Each structure stands twice: as C-alpha cells, then as structure tokens.
Amino acid sequence: MKLVLVGPPASGKGSQAGLLAEKFNLKHISAGDLLREEKRKGTKRGKIIQGYIDKGQFVPDEITNELVKEQMTDNCVLDGYPRNLTQAHFLESFTKIDHVFLINVSKKTIYKRLSARRSCLNCGAVYNLITNPPKEKGKCDVCGGKLYIRKDDTKEGIKERLRLYDKNTKPLLKYYKEKGILREIDGEQPIKEVFNKIVSYL
Numbered sequence: 653m654k655l656v657l658v659g660p661p662a663s664g665k666g667s668q669a670g671l672l673a674e675k676f677n678l679k680h681i682s683a684g685d686l687l688r689e690e691k692r693k694g695t696k697r698g699k700i701i702q703g704y705i706d707k708g709q710f711v712p713d714e715i716t717n718e719l720v721k722e723q724m725t726d727n728c729v730l731d732g733y734p735r736n737l738t739q740a741h742f743l744e745s746f747t748k749i750d751h752v753f754l755i756n757v758s759k760k761t762i763y764k765r766l767s768a769r770r771s772c773l774n775c776g777a778v779y780n781l782i783t784n785p786p787k788e789k790g791k792c793d794v795c796g797g798k799l800y801i802r803k804d805d806t807k808e809g810i811k812e813r814l815r816l817y818d819k820n821t822k823p824l825l826k827y828y829k830e831k832g833i834l835r836e837i838d839g840e841q842p843i844k845e846v847f848n849k850i851v852s853y854l
C-alpha cells in the first residue's frame with residue numbers, strides 16, 4: 653500500500669503519517685526530513701541542498717525526486733511529497749499510488765497554530781504554546797536554548813507559505829481528483845478523529 657498525504661503547513665499531516673505508519677506497518681517518508689538529513693550528513697548532494705536553503709530558495713525537484721525514490725518501498729506513506737505536479741508525474745513514472753489524502757484546515761486555524769510555534773535557536777527543537785509548550789517559558793526543554801519565532805512563522809511568513817502552497821497544490825489536487833484517488837479529510841477535528849476518518853477509507 654502506498655499513501656500520499658497532502659495538506660497546508662500545520663495541517664497535522666506529519667502526525668497522521670506517523671500514526672498510519674505505525675498502524676499499517678508502513679515506512680514513513682517525509683521529504684522535509686530527507687532533505688534535512690542529507691544536509692546534515694554533508695554529502696555532495698547535501699551541500700547543494702544547503703546552497704538553495706541558504707538563498708531561501710526551493711530545492712529543485714530533481715534532487716527531492718531522487719531522494720524520495722531511493723527510499724520508496726512497496727508499503728509506505730509519503731508526507732510532504734509530491735508537492736507539485738512535476739513531482740507527481742515523476743512519481744507516476746515508476747510507481748502507483750493507492751490513496752491521496754488531502755487534510756483540509758481553514759486559514760484561520762493555520763494562522764492560529766503556526767503563530768503559536770516556537771523554535772530553539774540552539775538545537776532547532778519545535779514547540780507549540782497551545783499543544784506542546786516548553787516546561788519553562790521561553791526555554792528549550794532539550795538543551796536550555798532560547799526559543800524564538802522563526803521567520804516562516806511570522807504573519808508575513810505564513811502568508812507567503814500559504815500563497816506558494818495554493819499555487820503548487822491546486823494542479824496537483826486536480827490531477828489526483830481526475831484519477832479518482834483523492835480523499836478530502838476535515839483536519840479541524842482532533843488528531844484521533846482525523847486518523848479514524850483516514851483509516852475508514854483503507
């Protein structure tokens with residue numbers, strides 16, 4: 653079984669991917685994690701990735717495609733990939749996806765969830781003042797580092813992320829809808845209920 657999860661930032665798709673991986677014994681493949689891991693290892697490819705990130709640009713599709721393809725198995729859940737039509741066409745060229753779940757959340761909820769995010773300046777750990785607050789205000793539980801608001805999580809940053817998400821995702825969703833494998837899920841509900849809804853399709 654091969655699943656794809658699509659959703660805007662803070663839709664909770666990462667958590668759902670983790671739960672699905674556990675329940676159905678699937679490999680959880682997060683495109684973001686793969687890119688970060690490659691960068692951390694400092695490989696030739698990692699250095700190229702770093703270059704794009706430093707310039708605040710998207711990593712080219714060819715690199716992300718290659719990283720994901722290397723990790724793909726017969727039973728996996730893809731999280732944050734494909735994020736545009738080019739990547740979806742690439743995926744289609746070598747494998748078949750069974751279900752695509754779109755986790756819908758309103759703009760209001762996205763702003764609310766993302767504005768509550770705090771990141772550690774030192775180790776990068778991420779907190780949420782509502783759902784996962786640090787034990788001590790403004791301080792990282794893991795390393796004691798100072799917590800701050802990432803540029804991505806400011807009002808302007810969120811607006812730009814949503815603009816790009818809409819632009820890239822619209823054609824992707826149309827593509828999967830025409831294939832008849834797109835299922836829309838209400839992501840405003842609690843994690844457990846979102847999960848049960850997804851499972852009901854499988």
Ligand SMILES: [Zn+2]
Nearest residue numbers: 772775792795
């Ligand atoms: Zn820390």
